[in-house]
Amino acid sequence: MTIEIRAQxxxxxxxRRNAMKMAGRYCLAIGITLVFIFPVYWLFSISFKTPDEIFHHPPVWFPESIQFDNYGVLFKDGDAITVWNSLVIATVSTVFAMFLGTIAAYSLARFKTGGQHLGIWIISQRMLPPIVIVFPIFLLYVWLGWVDTYHGLIILYTAFNLPYVIWMMxxxxxxxxxxxxxxxxxxxxxRWEVLWKVVLPLARSGIFATAVFTFVFAWNDFIFALILSRTEVTTFPVQVTHYFGGQSNFWAKIAAMSVLGTIPIFxxxxxxxxxxxxxxxxxxxKG
Amino acid sequence: MDTLGAHRSPAKAFSAGRFADKNFKYLTIAPAVFLILLIGLFPLVYTLMVSFQNINMMEVDTSFSGLMNYEMLFEESRLWLSLGHTLIFTAIALPIELGLGLLMALLFLERLPGKQIFVALLVLPTMMSPIVAGAVWRLLFDNRYGPINQILGWIAGEPVTILWTINPDFVYPAILIAEVWQWTPFMFLILLAGLSNVDSAQTEAAEIDGAPYWLIFYKIIIPAIWPVMAIALLIRGLDLFRLFDVVYALTQGGPGTMTETISVYAYVQGFKQFETSFTGAIAFLVIIMLTVIVIYALKKMELVEK
Amino acid sequence: MARITITGLHKYYGNHHAVRGIDLDIPEGEFAVLVGPSGCGKSTLLRSIAGLESVNDGAIEIDGELVNDMRPRDRNLAMVFQNYALYPHMNVYENIAFGLRARKTPAGEIDKKVTDAAALLNLDLLLDRLPRQLSGGQRQRVAIGRAIVRDARLFLFDEPLSNLDAQLRDEMRGEIKRLHQEIRKTFLYVTHDQIEAMTMADRIVLMRDGIIEQQGPPLELFEKPTNKFVAGFLGSPSMNFIPSALVTEDGKVSVKFEDGTTLLLPEDRQSKYASQAERQIIFGIRPEHISRADGSDERVGVEKYQSVIDLVLPTGSRTYGTFHIGRTPVVAELQAHDVKGAGTALALLVDMNRAILIDPDTEIVI
Structure with missing residues (x-):
């Protein structure tokens, strides 16, 4: 009897100790997540603030009301077109990279084409700093007249994302x-029918996942777009930087444009x- | 029967279908390889070529000018300083990201209701455009209207007015905070997956043997996740080596050239000062350095895997 | 309908010589089983015939047509794979119809053929299911259904039953054999299971290390093996191999064991071995040819041996008793109640008519 009571x-x-431990971990987890998510919150909150709220000392933690004037300005001025540019360029280059990369990946996966070396060489191309790639590409594009064109950026993003697509697929x-x-x-x-009717349907979740990542990479890129675009095909990351260093009232635009560029990521x-x-x-x- | 067979004999007549099947592996990989050559081989050859000429804003001299640009590389202290800055960022950010990521991964390793939601929220910074991340921190770091100084003011008990992106004492912390904020979740996610895949029978056996937790951690868990950790470090190390966006957004390399990384420096030389040939030499130098680093890292990792 | 003729076939994987000069001729409508231990090259041979492996040397002919360089799709054959290879993204109907669609068969014809095949294999009610919703046996039947709708001239089976549990395997063996009797096409079937080979084959092709050791009707291989490997591979439990000597006593040839016991060879085999006397041999005898001496009518050529059983393995209908001759364990197939426990002394009868004598150096049956 006493043993039973003791055991109880x-x-x-x-x-009780486990519950406390769990509660402690929970608090810690929430705390860490808040720290990491706060900058994102701040970005969103600024995009909904009035100029008075943005330039208020001390900072306004919660905007009084959610208003979309900052976004309205982007559309009215035509700056929002840069989001459309990004969408077109990222989407088209993703489609190309996925198609070319997937069939090439099949060649590597099934036939071990080029042995181990071809695969390593392909992924190593992903490791080069973009600045090193874009510098000669810029000179080439100047010569071809491809600077500030859709196809110029699309081809470059397709090529740059191909190693990733091939490696993943x-x-x-x-x-x-x-x-x-x-x-x-x-x-x-x-062989073609095997790829089309058997392999691709079975790899479709992988294709989908890889396509989303490829899109995100093209969507997020700044340095290629900075150098290879001027005024015609400015993408949204470049547009964000156009508001830097200007008058402070550009803050709202920075925030609103960044939010537009972050929603697809969400x-x-x-x-x-x-x-x-x-x-x-x-x-x-393979988590 | 026989005549029919002879009629269909495959070796005799040409057929597009059979040709496609026979050469399938080359036909499928050729377009991709061609495009990758555009970003792989072409820049290598072209920068090498340009680097032996003398093209800049003033003149276009395509005659062979020898090693002139490479000699200039060694005299140009700004290049070596920018390389040094890059290494400083890498050397500080990488261990912090690894350490924080590992601690977070350990926190989330055990059962925690709503883990998926936490992970989804935590991964947002990593998936965001780096230039947007830089823009966000530009807003956060503002000396008067940004919340960072405000929060620091609460802690310090007096108003704080740090000029994060201008004051030489604070530009490095500013860039590093932004960088660590964006990429710690990357480490966290990969290490969490690595830790989840550790065979629990191994750690349980060690527990039964009476090993203390720190010993299990160093002798069993770390070696078990080392391959995953090495990959994460390699990916992040290469990313940091080409650090550009956050610096561009926060300081543009300033004040002066204090935070100029190698990528920013090459950008300035190539696209602000139009030192085309000299930039070619820089680019080629970077390619060579990176090739050496990657080969060394891969070798090192293979050794570990053995 | 197809006759397969293979001549001088060689296949290398790098340095590994997987198939080392195979000659094989399988007439139309035959059920041939390629059997052998794993790594013997039987699957490689089958896959070469299917066109999934290229060969390094030799010729594969189907109906007199050289197919070496032909694509699999042009060879018009059907294959059932070990793990069924059902397309997980298609339902049963689509799986069975896949080969017909690939060959641009008219829709009406596809529907009829699939329905017929499904009826034949009791799959009528499962046509809408996905492979993952099926049991192992059902998957197996879908795989077979996919092969038979095709009206192929040749059917290849690559260890199709090895993933099934024992009972289902017995059942499917019968079904495949019945299928062959119904459609009368050439079947080429690979297995490592000698019982499968024995029960199903018109002809067994027994392979080892990339060559054919012996081929022929199952009973011929079982009763007249040409070498020790064939003798030992077929039959369960496998044949006993007892090191011994041929001796001549009183002008009669006998087998002398290590323990000194001699067993007389039967009259009709005396002359054959007369010249071979005084040599070392391996004496091969199947367990079922050693039985308990019951004192009644002793047949011609059956010799007595006095044993001490040291291990008893009852299986229900039979009991296997093990005894030792020298250091060699020997298994005898006894009636269920012949022996009570280990240590029992037992008089046994050895049927010398069924024994084989093997050259210990070449391992060839003398």
Missing amino acids: QIRKRQN RGYMEDIPIELEESALVDGCS IAVAIMQRFLVRGISMGAV
Whole structure:
């Protein structure tokens, strides 16, 4: 009897200790998340503030009301077109990179084309600093007359994202059992049909995840766009920097433009949960 | 039957389908390789070529000018300083991101209701455009209207008016804070995945053997996640080596050239001062340095994997 | 309908010589089983015929047509894979129809063929299911269904039953054999399971290390193996191999074991081995040819051996008793109640008519 009571006491104490530990971890987790998310909150809050609220000392932590004037200005001045430019360029280059990269990845995954070296060479191209790539590309584009054009940026983003697409898609395709492809070959498919009817449908979640990441990379890029665009095809990150150093009333524009450029990222993160780790670690971690 | 067979004999007649199947692996990879050569081989060859000429804002002299630009590299202290700045940023940011990321990963490793939501929120900075991240911190760091000085003022008990992006004592912390804020979640996410994949039988066996937690951590957990950690460090190390966006947004390399990284320096030389040939030499130098670093890192990592 | 003729086939994987000069001729409509231990090259041979592997040397002909360089799709054959290789993104109907669609069969014809095949394989009610919603046996039947709708001239099976549990495997063996009897096409079936080979094959092709050790009807291989490997591979439990000597006593040839016991060879085999006397041999005898002596009618050529059983393995209908001759363990197939426990002394009968004598150096049956 006494043993039972003692055991109950111990259990109770342990439960209490576990609950406290959990509560402690919870507080810590919430605290850390707040610290990391605060800058994002601040960005959003500024975009909804009136000029008086933005330039108020001490800072206004919560805007009085949510008003969209700052966004309205962007659309009225035509600056919002830069978001559209980004959307077009990122989307089209993603489609190209996905198509070319996926079939190339299949070649690497299934036929080990070029042995180990070709694969390593391809991913190593991703490691070069953009400034090193963009400098000669700029000279080439000046010669071709491609500076400040859609196709100029689209081709560059396609090429720059290809190594990533190939590397990721190779990983996803290697996860597909080879017997399925062999079976399709025997069933009467050509190689192309095998890729189209068997491999791609089975890799579709990988294709989708890779496409979202590729889009995000093109969408987020600054340095290529800074150097290769002027006035015609300015993308939103470049537009954000155009507001720097100007009059302080550009703050609202910086914030509103940045929010417009961040919303697609929110969507990407929301739909990509399962593939986030694999995507950002270039396939090294199959989280 | 036989005649039919002979008629269909594959070796005899040409067929587009059979040709495509036979050369499938080359046909599928060729377009991609061609495009990658555009950003891989072409810049290498072209910068090398340009770097042996003498093209700048004043003149376009495409005759062979020898190693002139490379000799200039060694005399140009601003280049080596910018390289030094880059290394300082890397050397400080990388361990902080790794340490913070690891601590956060350990916090989130155990069961925690709503973990998915925390992870989704925490990953936002990493997925944002670096230039937007820089812009955000520009707003946060404002000496009068930004919340950072305000919060510091609460802590200090007196008004704080630090000029984060101008005061030489604070520009490095400013850039590093922005950088660490954006990329710690990257480390966190990868290390969390790595830690989740550690075989719990190993740690449990060590626990039963009576090993203290710190010993288990150093002798079992760290070696187990080392390959993942090494990849994360490599990716981040290369990212930091080409640090551009945040610096461009916050200080543009200033005050003076105090925070100029190698990428910012090359940008200024190539696109502000139009020292085309000299920039070619810088670019080529960077390519060479990076190739050496990557090969060394890969070798090192392979050794670890053995 | 197809006759397969293979001549001088060689296949290398890097330095590994997987198939080392195979000659094989399988007539139309035959059920041939390629069997052998893992790594013997049987799967490589099958995959070469399917066109999934290229060969380094030799010729593969189907109906007299050289197919070496032909794509798999042009060879008009069907294959069932070990892990079924069902397309996980298609339902049963689409899986079965896939090969027909790939060959641009008219829709009406596809529907009829799929429905017929489904009826034949009891898949009628499962046509809308996805592969992951099926049991192992059902998946297996879908894989077979996908092969038979194709009206292919040749059917290849790559260890199709090895992922099933024992009971299902027995069932499917019968179904595949019945299928062959119904459609009468050439079947080429790879397995490592000698029971599968024995029960299903018209012809067994027994392979080891990239070459064919022996081929022929199952009973011929079982009863007249040409070498020790074939003798030991077929049959379960496998044949006993007892080191011994051929001796001549009173003008009669006998087998002498290490323990000194001699067993007389039967009259009709005497002359054959007369010249071979006084040499070392391996004496091969199957467990079922060693039985308990019951004192009644002793048949011609059956010799007595006095044993001490040291291990008893009952299986229900039979009991296997192990005894030792020298250091060699020997298994005898006994009736269920012949022996009570280890240590029992037991008089056994050895059927010398069924024994084989093997050259210990070449391992070839004398």
